Structures are given as structure tokens and as C-alpha cells.
Amino acid sequence: xxxxxxxxxxxxxxxxxxxxxxxxxxxxxxxxxxxxxxxxxxxxxxxxxxxxxxxxxxxxxxxxxxxxxxxxxxxxxxxxxxxxxxxxxxxxxxxxxxxxxxxxxxxxxxxxxxxxxxxxxxxxxxxxxxxxxxxxxxxxxxxxxxxxxxxxxxxxxxxxxxxxxxxxxxxxxxxxxxxxxxxxxxxxxxxxx
Numbered sequence: 001x002x003x004x005x006x007x008x009x010x011x012x013x014x015x016x017x018x019x020x021x022x023x024x025x026x027x028x029x030x031x032x033x034x035x036x037x038x039x040x041x042x043x044x045x046x047x048x049x050x051x052x053x054x055x056x057x058x059x060x061x062x063x064x065x066x067x068x069x070x071x072x073x074x075x076x077x078x079x080x081x082x083x084x085x086x087x088x089x090x091x092x093x094x095x096x097x098x099x100x101x102x103x104x105x106x107x108x109x110x111x112x113x114x115x116x117x118x119x120x121x122x123x124x125x126x127x128x129x130x131x132x133x134x135x136x137x138x139x140x141x142x143x144x145x146x147x148x149x150x151x152x153x154x155x156x157x158x159x160x161x162x163x164x165x166x167x168x169x170x171x172x173x174x175x176x177x178x179x180x181x182x183x184x185x186x187x188x189x190x191x192x193x
Contacts, residue, residue, distance in 0.1 A: 006129070008083040011076065023085055024062040026054065033059040033093040036100075037081045037148055040064025040154040041071035043101035043149065045167040046073040050099045056141055061086050061094065077157070079146040093188065096157035097122075098149035100142065105165035108132040111188060112142025113149050113158035118187050122158060125179035133173065137161070141178060146171050 005011040013052030015021055020039070024047065034054040041044055041046030042065040054060035063083055065071030074081075078098065090096050095118065102110060109126055112117050123133045134140075142149055142159040160180070166172045 003077050003080065003085055004073055005076060007080050008076060010114055011074065011160055016073060018066075018068050018080045020065070022034065022064050022066055023083065024051075024064060025060070025085055025089065026051075026056075027059050028056060028180055029088060030058045031059060031093055032095040032188070033152070034095070034180075035060065035096065035098045036062040036064075037078060037083075037086065037146065038063065038100060039076055040066050042074050045173070046162070049162065049167070049173055049176060052173060053097070053099070053180045055181075057157060057181075059089055061089050078142070078148050079144040081148040087151065090151050091153070093152045094185065095117065095143075096149050096152040097184075098104050098142075098147075098157065098159040100140075100159055100161045101167060102163055104160040104163050106132070106163045107165055108115065108163050109166065110137040110140040110161040110163075111135045111158065112137075112140045112161065113147070114145075114156035115154070115158050118183060119158045121183035121186055122160070124181055125182045126176065129175040129179050131166070131175060131179065
């Protein structure tokens with residue numbers, strides 16, 4: 001997909017907040033932030049998944065398309081995603097997990113990002129719950145240092161690209177959320193492992 005806009009500054013000149021898109025933020029003071037930079041109707045159900053993972057324990061940020069149609073024009077590639085509220089929240093966070101959507105019905109979560117320890121932990125937890133994972137899809141590596149998931153304090157994060165069939169299944173959404181939460185618990189409390 002080729003982006004219509006090169007960054008948020010360009011997008012906000014042409015699109016109207018609360019008419020074309022909205023921003024949802026919950027800052028609970030956690031050092032972990034869950035984001036859906038392509039939420040709402042841009043990448044359906046990614047906002048719901050991010051909020052489901054965050055609950056009231058973790059911060060979340062969702063940039064959500066709310067147009068009646070053609071929400072794809074609101075997509076900003078992750079390494080160009082620079083909406084100021086997201087940048088601020090993430091820059092204050094040690095751990096960042098980004099929720100994305102991919103097309104297809106492969107029943108797979110494609111893991112990317114530069115936080116290898118968290119990525120491996122999430123992969124293990126997803127597999128335990130019977131969710132297929134892949135860590136080597138060429139399009140979903142998430143290794144660009146400018147990727148929004150890699151912009152936290154530690155300059156490394158994780159992104160999950162979730163296939164459509166998983167996003168359409170409420171039970172699978174619950175399992176994905178539980179898996180990410182369990183992995184985060186292990187990272188935050190390593191002495192309990």
C-alpha cells in the first residue's frame with residue numbers, strides 16, 4: 001500500500017480530526033504502551049485488540065479512521081508515523097507493542113520489531129494458546145529504527161501483524177490478548193519466571 005500522506009503534518013492539513021479520524025489515548029502511568037497506529041476502519045479491529053491487551057494496566061494509543069469509506073488514505077507507514085501524542089506517550093515508555101493487521105486468512109500472527117526477548121516471549125505464549133506465529137515474514141520485520149514501535153526509551157519494541165481470520169474471531173482476539181499480557185508479565189517480573 002502506498003501512503004497518501006508522508007507524515008502526520010501532511011495528513012492533518014487534508015483530514016479533519018473527529019470527522020475523518022480520532023485519537024484515543026489512555027495514559028495510566030505504565031512503562032508499557034500498546035498502540036494501534038492504523039486503528040478504526042484503517043486496519044479493522046486493531047484498536048479493539050490494543051485496548052483489550054492494555055485493559056486498565058497498560059497505556060494505549062489508537063489512531064482510528066472513522067470515515068464512512070476510503071479510510072486507507074489515513075494509513076501512515078510505521079516508520080513515518082509521527083503523530084505528536086503517540087510520539088510523546090511512546091518516548092516515555094520502556095516497552096512498546098504495536099498491533100497491526102494483515103490481509104489473508106492464514107490464522108497467523110506475524111511478529112516483528114527489535115525487542116527480541118519480548119518478541120520471543122510473545123511468540124511462546126501465542127503458540128501455547130494454539131495461535132500460529134511467524135517471525136520471518138519479509139514484509140513484517142519491523143526493524144526500521146524509525147518504526148513507531150521502536151521509538152520507546154529503549155529504542156526497541158514489538159509489532160504484531162494479525163491475519164483477518166484471527167481478527168474476526170472474538171475467542172482468538174481474547175487468546176492473543178492473554179498471550180501478550182502473559183509475555184509482558186514475564187518481562188516485567190523476571191524473578192517470577
